[in-house]
Amino acid sequence: MIPASFDYVRPTSVDEAVQALVEGGDDAKLLAGGQSFIPVLRLRMGDPSLVVDLGGIPELRGVREEGDQIVVGAMTTHHEVTRDDLLAQHVALIQEATKTVADPQVRHRGTLGGALAHADPAGDLAAPTLALDAELVVVGQNGERRVPAAEFFEDYFTTAIGPGEILTAIRFPKYTGWGARYEKFNRVAQAWSIVAVAATVKVEGGSITDARIGLTNMAGTPVRARGVETALVGQTMSEETVRAAAQAAAEGTSPTSDADAGSDYREHLARVLTGRAVLAAAG
């Protein structure tokens, strides 16, 4: 199907984009890579009067180092994320997760900011963003605010981005030298996660000295597996200790039951995949 009519603007700065969004009111929507938004328009599940295209704003693109953080512009594509050297060195987990998103064509267009703003519970980039304790930079008429990932994801498809606001960047602390693995469970090519686990761990002298674990699709928002993190730290690395710690993975989750999996099966997957992810990250 073809989208319903809308007006279109392509601002060249964040200030102009905020202005356009505010003037457009409730019916104005942002367009990033369009890989979720254009299908929504085509299915006529959305009917905006104004589309504000973020594609012409150079300041929203690219990856840079700022002190002890790596800053990723919201419009940086999945493709660019998977090939970035700074991310490979300091934030490997987001790169591992991004490699599993969709297919090459979608990764050429889709953006990190778009995926996080969309906040699909089955989306693969929210859990690593949460696990990595990233900060999300949101800009509106009153300037900029930084939202911790733990406060950013509020519910199914709902984030802390307010009306008239734009997500401009994602700031990751550095995890230099940490191992990382995104363990995704799905059935067919280019499919969304039934459950997935984002794990990054620091191993020193055969022991796990630090761990961060986030779960995809185990609730309306990504979930941090704090119980597993705590159980892992200080342990000598072995398959046995990791699998034992992973038993806590489903604590505090509230997974849905749908055609792909029942909630009890999702809990089982969370435990198994957490074990696999941590072992691979540490290996």
Add this chain to the structure above:
Amino acid sequence: MARIRTTVDGLVYEDDVEPRMLLVQYLRERLGKTGTVIGCDTSNCGACTVHLDGLSVKSCSVLAVQANGSEVLTVEGLERDGQLHPVQQAFHDNHALQCGYCTPGMIMQSIDLLGDNPDPSEHEVREGIEGNLCRCTGYQNIVRAVQDAAQKMKPGAHASTSSSAAQPVAGGGA
């Protein structure tokens, strides 16, 4: 209406389009380039794959206005001087199509893949074309064709298909 200027298969076009017009519609309905087809409503099938500024995209999931100022390559722009592109030729040679509906997208995505990874394993080919669905499920020969093309495209492997006319005449360079 928005005015757009694009280069499609080597020619420059300028047109007024509605912002809601999809790139695939623009290619098919305005430019008559019906070689690029539409296979779904959900951005899943990849039949509509073209290259936008050198990267493969699903042209049903890009607005024509977003292609303003860009270069688009469709399956219709692959042939050179009556010679099929090596990937087109390999699809032909390996019977990599049944109904042929997925073929334009498969070929465009395979070319993107080989640009990135000139010698992919079978697994890498399957991952590289995971955004393209073949309803006839003829994946076996498609994968074979891509690997065959990779061999033929290796430097020096098909000297006869790259026309010497494109090269400067020996001694002619200043």
